[in-house]
Amino acid sequence: MSFRLSLNEEVAAALNEQIRIESSAAFLYFSMASWASVRGLTGMAKWFRTEAAGELTHMGLFVDYLNDRDCQAKFATIEAPSCEWDNPVVAFDQVRTQEHKLMQRMNDLIDLADKHNDHLTHSFITQFVPQQIADTAEADDVHDRLSLVGGDGHGLILIDQELGRDAEGH
Numbered sequence: 001m002s003f004r005l006s007l008n009e010e011v012a013a014a015l016n017e018q019i020r021i022e023s024s025a026a027f028l029y030f031s032m033a034s035w036a037s038v039r040g041l042t043g044m045a046k047w048f049r050t051e052a053a054g055e056l057t058h059m060g061l062f063v064d065y066l067n068d069r070d071c072q073a074k075f076a077t078i079e080a081p082s083c084e085w086d087n088p089v090v091a092f093d094q095v096r097t098q099e100h101k102l103m104q105r106m107n108d109l110i111d112l113a114d115k116h117n118d119h120l121t122h123s124f125i126t127q128f129v130p131q132q133i134a135d136t137a138e139a140d141d142v143h144d145r146l147s148l149v150g151g152d153g154h155g156l157i158l159i160d161q162e163l164g165r166d167a168e169g170h
């Protein structure tokens with residue numbers, strides 16, 4: 001029996017859907033990076049670009065996994081991401097919503113793998129979990145810190161610099 005037969009159809013469809021979700025997350029981050037870049041928020045722009053690259057890496061890992069299971073990856077249409085935010089707090093509110101959704105998605109994928117007794121897929125998904133938890137917590141944290149400084153330009157510049165250093169450390 002080939003691996004193609006051993007990967008459940010519903011599981012394969014969910015993994016393909018994850019390729020679209022990770023790509024769409026990357027597009028949103030690229031869009032936010034560009035938005036920040038033209039507003040003098042260079043550290044934030046760098047941070048968004050690092051996140052975009054991270055999501056593309058995840059996307060590639062899902063493609064590799066499907067291929068390793070002898071399944072061809074299927075690529076779907078990606079909706080255009082938002083490109084306007086009133087301020088960084090609003091942008092980061094969307095970031096944290098997205099990261100929370102991605103975390104929930106990991107949970108759902110593991111549930112689905114378990115439903116089909118697919119321990120291999122369960123184990124594959126597990127590798128994303130610690131990073132996803134950290135990303136979600138970081139998104140919450142940056143959002144809260146931006147909310148604290150409110151409209152204070154000096155505070156915003158400090159957070160911007162911090163995000164830039166953060167991105168370089170990745």
Ligand SMILES: [Fe+2]
Pocket residue numbers: 022025054055058102
């Ligand atoms: Fe991701």
Ligand SMILES: [Fe+2]
Pocket residue numbers: 051054055099102135
């Ligand atoms: Fe992420």
